[in-house]
Amino acid sequence: MSAPRKLWIKTYGCQMNVYDSERMSSALAAAGYEQGASPEDADLVILNTCHIREKAAEKVYSDLGRLRPLRAAKEAAGGRMQIAVAGCVAQAEGAEILRRQPMVDLVVGPQAYHRLPAMAERAARGDGPQIDTDFPEEDKFDHLPQAPKARRAPAAFLTVQEGCDKFCAFCVVPYTRGAEVSRPAARILSEARELVDRGVVEITLLGQNVNAWHGEGPGGRAWGLGDLVRALAEIEGLARIRYTTSHPNDMDDGLIAAHAEVPKLMPYLHLPVQAGSDRILKAMNRRHTAADYLRLVARIRAARPDIALSGDFIVGFPGETEADFEATLTLVREVGYASAFSFKYSARPGTPAADAASQVPEPVKAERLARLQSLLGEQQAAFQAGCVGREMPVLIEKPGRHAGQMVGRSPWLQAVHLAADAGLLGRIVPVAIEGVGTNSLAGRLVA
Ligand code: SAH
Ligand code: SF4
Ligand code: F3S
Numbered sequence: 001m002s003a004p005r006k007l008w009i010k011t012y013g014c015q016m017n018v019y020d021s022e023r024m025s026s027a028l029a030a031a032g033y034e035q036g037a038s039p040e041d042a043d044l045v046i047l048n049t050c051h052i053r054e055k056a057a058e059k060v061y062s063d064l065g066r067l068r069p070l071r072a073a074k075e076a077a078g079g080r081m082q083i084a085v086a087g088c089v090a091q092a093e094g095a096e097i098l099r100r101q102p103m104v105d106l107v108v109g110p111q112a113y114h115r116l117p118a119m120a121e122r123a124a125r126g127d128g129p130q131i132d133t134d135f136p137e138e139d140k141f142d143h144l145p146q147a148p149k150a151r152r153a154p155a156a157f158l159t160v161q162e163g164c165d166k167f168c169a170f171c172v173v174p175y176t177r178g179a180e181v182s183r184p185a186a187r188i189l190s191e192a193r194e195l196v197d198r199g200v201v202e203i204t205l206l207g208q209n210v211n212a213w214h215g216e217g218p219g220g221r222a223w224g225l226g227d228l229v230r231a232l233a234e235i236e237g238l239a240r241i242r243y244t245t246s247h248p249n250d251m252d253d254g255l256i257a258a259h260a261e262v263p264k265l266m267p268y269l270h271l272p273v274q275a276g277s278d279r280i281l282k283a284m285n286r287r288h289t290a291a292d293y294l295r296l297v298a299r300i301r302a303a304r305p306d307i308a309l310s311g312d313f314i315v316g317f318p319g320e321t322e323a324d325f326e327a328t329l330t331l332v333r334e335v336g337y338a339s340a341f342s343f344k345y346s347a348r349p350g351t352p353a354a355d356a357a358s359q360v361p362e363p364v365k366a367e368r369l370a371r372l373q374s375l376l377g378e379q380q381a382a383f384q385a386g387c388v389g390r391e392m393p394v395l396i397e398k399p400g401r402h403a404g405q406m407v408g409r410s411p412w413l414q415a416v417h418l419a420a421d422a423g424l425l426g427r428i429v430p431v432a433i434e435g436v437g438t439n440s441l442a443g444r445l446v447a
Pocket of ligand 3: 013
């Protein structure tokens with residue numbers, strides 16, 4: 001019998017890529033691949049890429065450059081290394097990747113991962129480079145097995161929706177992930193039950209526009225994400241439910257009510273607004289105003305007063321003036337975020353804003369980003385400080401860096417470090433918070 005082939009995957013970008021990498025790895029395990037320890041070691045290297053900003057996309061080419069000598073050394077020694085580019089760069093650039101880096105064997109878009117083992121087989125047979133950037137009709141997840149039980153952590157991702165029809169003027173996602181598609185409720189519920197059987201206690205539902213999810217409940221009743229959350233909450237053994245990323249325009253009454261009525265739904269919501277100026281929001285094609293967003297936040301907080309909000313922001317969108325930018329700061333001050341991600345606008349080929357004449361100069365973007373991040377940093381520090389002295393339920397997720405230490409997760413998505421026995425893995429325990437870091441908390445197990 002030949003030695004098992006080794007696989008090495010590097011994941012860039014969002015949680016949906018993390019989930020996809022896990023499923024690709026399971027599909028390849030079923031085809032006889034084992035996890036390799038390093039790229040040098042691997043017969044198949046997959047780069048699961050992100051196209052959202054220029055830096056993310058270019059990173060792939062520098063990583064490919066680094067793989068070149070490794071592959072040459074391996075071949076010189078009589079071995080083999082196949083190289084696959086998956087994810088959003090694969091979808092956006094397709095054959096262009098082979099032109100820039102001819103040693104790539106496989107280019108596979110996010111909707112074609114179930115075809116990856118067969119593609120690798122064909123390339124290995126000498127059929128030449130394989131490209132698949134189709135958007136097939138079938139649900140790829142029906143053909144991608146789950147990870148083996150032994151590899152399961154207490155918290156898992158579950159993709160319920162993919163793609164986006166919103167076409168924000170800056171964003172590549174509608175092009176790389178395609179049109180909005182919801183997975184059927186029955187499949188999601190059975191996958192969730194399977195995860196819980198494997199020891200999962202916290203599930204994060206994923207989608208590029210997760211709250212646009214829609215489906216059918218029993219008797220053909222129309223379901224929104226709030227209904228799906230309620231159905232998931234009935235699964236015994238599932239203790240916590242989260243979802244990400246949401247669009248403000250898809251936060252419907254049913255979902256807001258679920259935050260008030262479903263205790264398993266965690267009090268943390270990532271709700272990107274991008275900017276605080278109505279003129280810029282309009283140019284971004286966000287289809288909501290700053291006031292719409294603030295009203296929505298007030299309704300969500302009325303439903304779940306202890307909810308912590310996080311957001312995404314872009315500074316230096318084409319045409320953004322100092323006054324527009326200050327409107328973003330004003331909105332941030334009004335909302336008060338527990339955490340946030342903020343970025344300089346990056347022009348992406350093929351998106352409407354990329355060709356706008358009024359691009360904001362790089363130094364102006366950098367200066368605005370620094371001011372925004374300083375305000376967001378203050379808000380995060382205040383939120384963190386407010387946790388000290390409180391007792392909260394913490395899900396113990398993994399061993400910490402030091403012996404006798406474990407790391408868990410607070411209801412508000414903070415990592416919590418504490419002294420605890422490894423036997424508590426997967427349990428939710430009360431912890432008294434005694435100290436804070438930027439994103440993490442330190443605490444003591446309450447007897
Ligand atoms: N589907 C999610 C997330 C999309 S990508 C949503 O709608 O919110 C994650 C974040 O990257 C976005 O929220 C946005 O803030 C940022 N982003 C997207 N395109 C960008 C670009 N061209 N330049 C800078 N940031 C961008
Ligand atoms: Fe991109 Fe906008 Fe769709 Fe989010 S809603 S994925 S930012 S186009
Ligand atoms: Fe990046 Fe694609 Fe996710 S562009 S953020 S990996 S959807």
